[in-house]
């Protein structure tokens with residue numbers, strides 16, 4: 001018995017030692033061994049996990065590139081890239097690179113539960129994206145505009161109340177209420193109701209937000225993800241309740257829309273598009289999708305209906321709220337820019353370019369060059385996504401910055417690294433919308449090549465026009481009608497707090513609101 005135990009111990013030690021030696025040999029003989037990076041990143045993903053878990057990796061990744069150059073090792077076989085050459089090769093439209101296993105952390109572990117954002121199957125992803133891209137296109141925005149108008153009106157009503165009561169508010173939280181309700185309206189034609197009371201209904205804002213931390217960290221050890229997912233479901237504070245609320249809301253609305261269309265179909269003897277006086281359809285996503293589902297249930301399946309509805313919320317609500325909050329934060333911190341923007345809006349109003357005194361049309365907002373530069377600059381200095389967009393090198397490998405990366409290597413670039421590239425962006429930490437206007441063509445081209453708040457290539461954000469609509473209809477009216485004042489707190493040392501678990505979220509941006517009355 002004693003002999004057996006000793007033998008097993010020897011065998012285990014020998015196996016471990018052999019594996020360790022083999023691992024060290026592979027690392028030290030790898031053609032990529034000369035790529036610099038933090039010491040422990042050579043041997044384990046644990047270093048990356050630890051640093052990301054601190055919640056500020058967007059800044060750390062910029063420093064790492066300053067220290068080590070355009071390619072930095074972040075884990076064995078994972079390299080962060082900072083160059084135009086890398087972006088062109090990794091994210092080229094039609095490239096064969098696939099999303100890496102890190103994205104598994106963002107999906108339900110069952111293989112049937114894929115989403116556009118997480119799909120590693122390029123073929124299936126391409127087909128689905130093509131099928132639904134018209135719903136998100138620039139030309140479809142006009143049909144969603146009345147939904148956004150309703151939410152903007154309600155948001156401004158709330159601000160008027162805060163102005164009267166002089167109550168301090170968390171601006172980031174109220175932006176979340178706005179974007180959650182807008183996405184509900186655009187998707188189902190109905191608000192969730194966050195703007196009514198400012199309540200986080202069933203903890204849904206908190207829950208969808210909490211997905212970020214878990215998914216970001218577990219994606220680094222994606223082989224453990226299915227187990228962690230199961231355990232997480234049993235834990236308090238996992239946000240399961242809020243997620244269930246969002247999923248149930250989707251199921252309930254899908255059923256309701258199906259039933260209504262069925263009744264309408266029977267009554268009118270066929271599918272009918274609801275057009276307004278201008279001949280424009282003002283229908284939410286679900287109405288359009290269910291019509292396509294009725295026409296061809298194999299092409300637009302029940303799963304597609306649910307997947308698109310869920311993706312809109314999970315990928316679209318926080319990202320847009322963060323971008324709105326960041327834009328307001330930088331405007332408030334840079335009074336020169338705020339004043340210039342107000343002047344542009346006032347001049348547009350004075351010259352009769354804005355039809356309504358209390359609202360702004362999307363096409364009018366796109367005729368305000370300084371406003372567009374403000375939003376572009378805000379998304380440069382504060383991109384909502386703050387970690388590399390990891391991709392797997394396909395068969396044949398790839399040459400980046402003169403280094404050959406074999407098939408299976410994981411490469412990625414974070415928009416923060418790209419947007420703070422000092423070779424291309426002069427004084428990158430400064431909020432200067434003018435850099436997008438007063439610029440020579442060559443410089444502008446170089447900046448645009450590195451600009452990636454919505455990602456790049458075939459996996460670019462499908463909802464980017466919708467988020468532009470949401471921002472363009474709120475910010476000009478908000479700054480025209482209200483003064484906002486940041487309430488400084490000693491803990492924040494006059495600045496704001498952010499936390500990065502893929503989404504770089506502002507916390508506790510407390511402001512006071514004052515209604516502006518025109519002279």
Ligand code: HEM
Nearest residue numbers: 116117312315316319320323384389454455459461463467
């Ligand atoms: C300012 C707001 C937004 C920002 C900054 C943003 C950012 C991004 C980024 C960076 C990606 C690509 C990630 C990657 O390559 O891994 C992405 C993808 C995606 N976004 Fe957005 N997003 C925003 C708003 C929205 C909205 C409003 C929706 C939905 C209505 C949406 C839906 C999606 C979807 C479905 C994908 C996956 C696309 C694909 O893989 O083909 N996003 N977004």
